[in-house]
Amino acid sequence: MDKTGKRRSPLWARICVGLGAGVLVLSGGSLVAGQQLVAKYTGQVVDNSLLDPIELQEKPAEAAEVKSDINGPVNILLVGIDPRDEQTAPLADSILIAHIPRDRHSAYIFSIPRDLRVDIPAFEKSGTGADRNKINSAMSYGSRLGGNKFSEAQGFQLLAKTVGNLTGIKKFDAGAIVNFGGFKKIVEAMGGVEMVIDMDVKSEHLKPDGSTRDRKPACQGHHRCEHPYTGDAKFYKQSDKPVKLKAWEALDYVRQRYPNAGIPMSDYDRQRHQQQFIKAIAKQAMSRDVVTDPQKLLAVMDAAGGSLTFAGGSHTIVDWALELKDINVDDMVTVKLPGGGIFEPGYLGERFEPGVDDFFKAVAEDRVAPFLLDHPTYVNTQSS
Template sequence: MAKSVLNRAPLWTRICAIAGCVLMFASGGTLVAGQSLLSKYTGDITNDALLDTGAAKAGKKDIKGPLTILLVGIDPRKATTPPLSDSILIAHIPKDMSTAYLFSIPRDLYVEIAADEKSGLRAHSNKINSAMALGSQVDGKIDVVNGFQVLAKTVTNYTGIKDFDAAAIINFGGFKKIVEALGGVSMTIDMDVKSEHLTPEGTQRPRLRSCPISGNCAHPYTGPQAYYKKSTKPVRLQPWQALDYVRQRYEFKGGPPMTDYDRQRHQQQFIKAMAKEALSKDVMTDVGKMTKILDAAGESLTFAGGGNGPIEWAVALKGVNVDDMVTVKLPGGGKFVPGSNKYLGEEFVPADLAQEFFDAVKADRVAAFLLDHPTLVNKDS
């Protein structure tokens, strides 16, 4: 049963649970014994204060579907710098808890940012990735928890999805160490992509010394670029390649059109690929590797489970298989000031389709909705 629990738990709980399972198998112990060995790690990453409403205020309760989980990736900046939520993903698990649906909220989605008394933030329209940064600025200090709460409220106000049952913040600085501990991942590259940031050797591309005559400094780098060629089957990516690939959102000259929506898809694919990697035989039987993964997880993850810890979530979601996870693409495009070319951010197009999908999440009828709208399902699902 222990192996089943791990193979079918969500990624962030598996990272915490895998080493305990390995040690349990080696010692012939029980799942409970394996859990006790993990207390150091799960305690370090758990902070239920992220969930300011709903499940957190209701106290500890049974983990039963339907469930909705908010996942936020922040960039690895200084502790004194407000965090930007570069990736916002939502996982919906239906009542029967047999699968999971993963979809993204564009980082540049133009929304009304929720007001917040603690940070003195007034409601206003802006890109959604600013919500966490603005909400985290409290009395001259950085309060990441409050920033997350403002972002969660903003997401709720926009989508109508209330009371997240669990939440997680992923700091990409520490996340990189997890991928390094895994030794990379295998992914199918679904389109030709050139790196805006790194050279073919994985080093930082030089910055332009000045803007071109055109004044367009949206792409401030120069020199050779790392290149990820479209493949028909999984290819092995080194840690730096995998993380670089899922960062890209700009097309290159002569290449296919590319937007942030492609980046969202690649991030969803990466989550699935990383989960499979973490549960592979080579990782499951390598205690040293698992220790490195758990150490990295302690640096990169903050988890809120509404009173339940990561292990309890892993056990409750034992029926969710990563291979059955469905990734969803919600189409969109640029939003501009009416009558001008001034870019405000992104919007879902058509807007009513996205709202119908959010309504389906709230009503726990995502499967039926996707049967009627099959083009919203990513090909890898």
């Protein structure tokens, strides 16, 4: 319980809602929407095959049994993808890791650039060999089932292995795949979202009214143009105070990553904006005008439940919520990992600066707080 005497909803629920997975909310130590509702959603979204590197299995959660043996530091892998069908290989458009220390006093969120060039290991299930490529390809490689069919859960396994090799995290304690198509429904259910616009940004894709921008005459009917759009564009003006954004505006803003849109640091700026978006949604989803309004709360949960695949190992979402219930979203620290482009001579992807390996070692040894005290430039001070 915090100093004001008010109970705080669990970090995992807030992270989940912020990432399109608001399947449960705790208040006063009990489930706001009731145990039956949580059972419904845990059964709908849980797929522990995400964390199973050997066998692809689906193990539904049982909300009735609550375990309390989640010990030590926790690492959760969160992956965002665009909507895909079974005939389209998924790509990991956003890769985030939540590290919660053993003492449960805080949480640290850091992103892996989608274009980071890494070693992707061979994967027997998909029949793919080892390769060096952009990390977002790992999910695509691992998802192959044959016969022009693909599995997001199987692709997640290879991505988790690839990210684990990169960071030194031997096994993730929980994981989630978030369909970004569900974000719009979540924000719509909340009536929009308020967030700070930390730089002037021009939309690459949308007009001021939210419709798609016109394509250049030379770019009609194909996707070979690097910047195919022309004409009026939606503009997001920098503001020191939170700005109310409609669902389509918020999703458009946080997906911009091109310098010609006003994003000088490309994907690194986009990562920061997505982290800001996560915190903004989490705060708003847990505000009184949402959690005390049953109709709005259920609408948010319905939208989130359809956009998430979650795996918690041998623990249910309820287990995780109860374990992390005392961590406040305001205690969430977002971390920026320094890096830059690889040009040999054309653009090949991104690479981290050498000091990032020391940060990963601090994560593995559960000493992120002292590392950040010694390296304050890693703290994203524009995360709220």
